[in-house]
Amino acid sequence: MIELSAQPIDPARLLAAVASPSAGGVVLFLGTVRDHTGDKPVSAMEYQAHDSLARSELERVVAEALARWPGVRVAAQHRTGLLSLGEASVGVAASAAHRAEAFAAARHVIDTLKERVPIWKKEISPGGDAWVHGEERIPLE
Secondary structure, three states: OEEEEOOOOOHHHHHHHHOOOOOOEEEEEEEEOOOEEOOEEOOEEEEEEOHHHHHHHHHHHHHHHHHHOOOOEEEEEEEOEEEEOOOEEEEEEEEEOOHHHHHHHHHHHHHHHHHHOOEEEEEEOOOOOEEEEOOEEEEOO
């Protein structure tokens, strides 16, 4: 399961997508909208994606994990649209025969997704909105 969607992330659906009788380790990671970035307050986040490019790159990232850790199962979903504080913006689930492989595959997918998948985020803040790329904030004027 690989999705980009405006629909809320359902952790149970992610877990069901990686369920397997041979899995002894199952990992679920959820990234949520927090109320700050560094010392800047945040009241919401908006995510935008180039749909076809983002899906293709996310599929590549998941394929890399599947090739690197044979037998692992992976599901990933990233939200688009305006999200409130506490809402899950990204979810990654991985299962494997052993926990080490499940943790490693999930970590690879979330870390690589953040680096390579063309999804942009805008922080909505009382002090002014800004597009964010890595540690760089680009204020909107």
